[in-house]
Amino acid sequence: MIGQGGGGLDERLAHAWHTAGGPGLQIGMDTPQVTPSLLDDGLAALDATPAVLGHAADGGWWAIGLRRPDASVFRRLPMSTRRTGRRQARRLRHLNLEVTLLPTLVDLDTVADLPLIAADPAAARTAALARRLGLLAVPQVA
Numbered sequence: 555m556i557g558q559g560g561g562g563l564d565e566r567l568a569h570a571w572h573t574a575g576g577p578g579l580q581i582g583m584d585t586p587q588v589t590p591s592l593l594d595d596g597l598a599a600l601d602a603t604p605a606v607l608g609h610a611a612d613g614g615w616w617a618i619g620l621r622r623p624d625a626s627v628f629r630r631l632p633m634s635t636r637r638t639g640r641r642q643a644r645r646l647r648h649l650n651l652e653v654t655l656l657p658t659l660v661d662l663d664t665v666a667d668l669p670l671i672a673a674d675p676a677a678a679r680t681a682a683l684a685r686r687l688g689l690l691a692v693p694q695v696a
Contacts, residue, residue: 608656
């Protein structure tokens with residue numbers, strides 16, 4: 555188990571990657587439509603390019619992968635903003651890392667995000683739970 559370390563999200567991410575010490579693919583836990591196939595694609599892309607990035611529709615990112623950890627990928631990069639994904643991509647390119655882009659996904663930040671996520675068949679379990687909780691309209695049967 556790796557402790558988070560201190561500081562803002564940028565510092566905690568830098569610490570986690572530094573401590574892990576090897577290649578990897580990190581995903582956000584608020585993208586229930588992620589499939590094993592998407593993860594496989596991200597990992598396979600690291601065989602061809604040193605970095606992968608999956609943008610989130612709200613401007614952030616849902617996945618980042620690095621062949622070689624580098625804390626400077628994250629440090630002093632504003633997180634959780636509408637520009638985080640673009641800034642992260644720029645930072646990777648600034649570090650001379652070729653980036654393979656993964657599909658853009660909607661992350662689940664608010665109830666308003668549920669209809670978009672529920673429309674993706676990969677998020678069927680999330681959609682069913684949201685309907686049971688009354689957070690999504692139950693589809694009309696024709």
